[in-house]
């Protein structure tokens with residue numbers, strides 16, 4: 001069964017680190033609707049739109065059906081089949097599992113674990129659509145086996161005012177040692193002329209959130225494997241050029257930014273700010289400033305001394321990087337883990 005826990009083939013490119021991976025950068029949107037469900041454009045039209053706007057690949061994810069891709073054949077963009085599958089998850093408001101790289105929807109409106117198992121069985125990649133909008137609390141996702149990732153930015157949800165950012169859910173999962181990737185997407189439904197409902201801002205669900213994948217080739221197979229391996233970052237605009245961990249330091253290089261944040265486990269993490277009126281294109285911080293195990297132990301011990309805090313049994317040990325350009329632009333790296341997925345303070 002394919003799994004993101006599988007070791008990657010190139011030992012120089014650890015899981016989650018696209019910057020050491022060989023190949024080229026490919027831009028793609030992993031969540032798109034067509035006229036096969038509630039999208040306004042046909043598969044061919046929407047593929048053509050993304051090709052004209054500089055995309056290298058596009059995943060078609062209609063509701064509960066894998067759209068036929070014949071219409072897009074010959075387009076200069078890799079079109080990857082998929083679906084967004086409704087699940088029965090009574091604790092969540094309206095939950096969906098997105099799946100890319102599948103040929104048919106064989107399980108729907110069942111528990112998400114059954115959908116995830118079937119998607120993996122088909123060689124596809126399952127991820128949770130817009131957890132924040134769907135009311136999928138972090139705790140619901142903790143026990144899912146084989147989950148490859150979650151949407152951390154969904155443009156359709158964000159720009160219609162409905163809870164498009166799920167980075168808190170991601171940190172919750174990572175903190176509990178769940179190795180899941182996070183990605184940004186459009187969740188496109190509209191065409192260019194789609195009028196907003198009265199009193200609402202225009203929907204902006206195209207070319208607003210995407211991933212940059214580092215893969216050896218521009219093919220469906222290579223792109224899907226790179227996504228499984230976490231060899232990508234997410235963005236709404238900014239570029240991440242490099243993230244490197246060397247001799248106790250983390251070095252980041254990126255396009256012009258106002259803030260470079262190193263998000264990590266509770267009570268740790270740090271942020272580097274540009275000077276007033278200026279911008280940053282790089283930052284370096286010590287691994288001791290983020291979720292490096294000795295730091296966690298000291299921080300938790302200090303917190304425990306403030307009162308009668310029960311100490312957590314298990315905690316992940318990771319950091320991830322967020323870039324902010326001072327306006328609408330964010331970029332998010334995948335997590336870098338220190339050592340094993342889980343770290344138990346009591347055993348340290």
Ligand SMILES: [Zn+2]
Nearest residue numbers: 031033084187
């Ligand atoms: Zn959708």
